[in-house]
Amino acid sequence: MKCNYHTHSTYCDGKEMLFRFVEEASRLHFDQLGFSSHSPVSFENDFGIKEEKIPDYIAEIQQLKVQYPELQLFTALECDFIPGITRPFSDFQKQYHLDYIIGGVHLVKPQDSSQLWFIDGSKIETYDNGLADLFHHDIKKAVSAFWEQTFEMIETQHFDIIAHLDKIKMHNQKRFFTESEDWYLRLVDHSLELIKQKALIVEINSRGIYKKRCPDFYPSDYILQKISKLKIPMVISSDAHQSEELSMCYEATIQKLRSFGIYQLMYLKQGKWEEYSI
Numbered sequence: 468m469k470c471n472y473h474t475h476s477t478y479c480d481g482k483e484m485l486f487r488f489v490e491e492a493s494r495l496h497f498d499q500l501g502f503s504s505h506s507p508v509s510f511e512n513d514f515g516i517k518e519e520k521i522p523d524y525i526a527e528i529q530q531l532k533v534q535y536p537e538l539q540l541f542t543a544l545e546c547d548f549i550p551g552i553t554r555p556f557s558d559f560q561k562q563y564h565l566d567y568i569i570g571g572v573h574l575v576k577p578q579d580s581s582q583l584w585f586i587d588g589s590k591i592e593t594y595d596n597g598l599a600d601l602f603h604h605d606i607k608k609a610v611s612a613f614w615e616q617t618f619e620m621i622e623t624q625h626f627d628i629i630a631h632l633d634k635i636k637m638h639n640q641k642r643f644f645t646e647s648e649d650w651y652l653r654l655v656d657h658s659l660e661l662i663k664q665k666a667l668i669v670e671i672n673s674r675g676i677y678k679k680r681c682p683d684f685y686p687s688d689y690i691l692q693k694i695s696k697l698k699i700p701m702v703i704s705s706d707a708h709q710s711e712e713l714s715m716c717y718e719a720t721i722q723k724l725r726s727f728g729i730y731q732l733m734y735l736k737q738g739k740w741e742e743y744s745i
């Protein structure tokens with residue numbers, strides 16, 4: 468089995484049209500490919516799909532299914548969770564009959580502010596400025612806010628896969644905290660407890676590596692080790708924004724999983740997640 472469930476096209480912030488990804492996935496003999504545009508959000512932004520475009524998105528994937536019967540294609544969204552701002556994920560599920568939902572935190576809302584801290588993207592200054600302006604350089608407070616928001620997403624939203632679980636490390640680049648500090652590990656451990664309780668799937672995501680923004684996969688080795696021990700289900704994601712990224716780090720990802728004793732991944736079989744061996 469060769470699968471990828473996390474893909475962005477020109478419907479959101481991806482660089483190529485849907486058919487280019489399908490051509491590439493077919494050329495590389497993928498079995499399953501899922502599209503996961505960033506969900507629409509209520510404020511001005513340049514990353515989410517426009518709500519009025521969702522019917523076209525669904526129809527175009529439907530058409531590609533007919534053209535490429537050898538490849539199983541899925542319609543999904545990567546839903547942003549921002550407390551008090553984003554719509555419940557289940558609204559999208561109900562309205563659009565998606566095959567699955569990926570949940571993720573990209574914008575962190577401090578408790579005492581209506582401004583948002585964008586922790587993703589290519590600019591390290593955005594991270595640093597948010598840390599300074601919204602959290603007064605208190606990295607522990609800022610990072611804890613990211614994890615608390617992640618906990619709230621897990622506890623309150625209905626979704627299948629959790630996106631880039633420890634994305635918060637990306638722009639840190641070992642400058643403000645290390646991932647082996649006790650306070651950080653306690654947050655990580657708690658997230659895994661909740662994930663286990665909710666039977667969520669964690670993706671192993673290679674985007675940080677091939678974009679050279681982060682030397683590790685999301686999630687880091689410590690988390691992979693725990694995931695293996697807790698038997699938390701996983702999928703492979705390259706979080707491709709252009710078609711050549713679909714297969715980036717694919718072999719390295721498999722090797723990484725095996726090195727932690729992870730030999731089972733999940734795939735969609737008639738609407739249900741089932742295991743396959745790697």
Ligand SMILES: [Zn+2]
Pocket residue numbers: 545571573630631
């Ligand atoms: Zn994401």
Ligand SMILES: [Zn+2]
Pocket residue numbers: 473475545706
């Ligand atoms: Zn993504």
